[in-house]
Amino acid sequence: MEISPNIQAFVFHFGEMGSRWGFNRTVGQMYALLVVNESPLSANDLASALNISRGNVSMGLKELQSWRLVQVSHIPGDRKEYYRVTGSIWDMANTIFEERKKREVDPTLSLLRTNLLVSANNPQEEYAQQKMQEIHDLLEMLTQWAGELQRLSPENLSALMKLGAGVSKMLSVKEQLFPSQTKAQGNDFER
Incomplete structure (x- = not known):
């Protein structure tokens, strides 16, 4: 061929x-x-x-x-x-994401959950668990967000992706208008 x-x-x-x-x-x-x-x-x-x-x-x-x-x-x-x-190209992207999540993210989340169930025995372990909790929370948030995106139709997902720059600008304006509120929300993530 x-x-x-x-x-x-x-x-x-x-x-x-x-x-x-x-x-x-x-x-x-x-x-x-x-x-x-x-x-x-x-x-x-x-x-x-x-x-x-x-x-x-x-x-x-x-x-x-x-x-x-x-x-x-x-x-x-x-x-x-x-x-x-x-399927379509959108199906391909979803399938690759799902498989990568299953092979990479899910085992990491499982390990983090197991490690977070163990009580810290010293300040070093306590600090390590705080960082592991942050990683866990970030991966959970990204996984939930990606799951929501996967449920969108290709047309709606495409429209959302095209809004990307506009959303960034809106968040920037929000920061300028409500700096204390934006900082407080950022601190929520750090906890």
């Missing part, structure tokens, strides 16, 4: 980004190629387009399925399995 230089550049870049998002370069390239192809691709198509072994493709497809990013489909009269991306 031949791919254009433009698509190849995107696929290779996506592979590099994939390694930062929690899966290896080859898996990222495979996913990118599936994203930009309108029709499903077989494992052989992926192997030839990316010049990688069938074994590597097979392992990559299993990983993408474990992330719930691809699904298998069949073409009548053809015994091969074909793969396509699951």
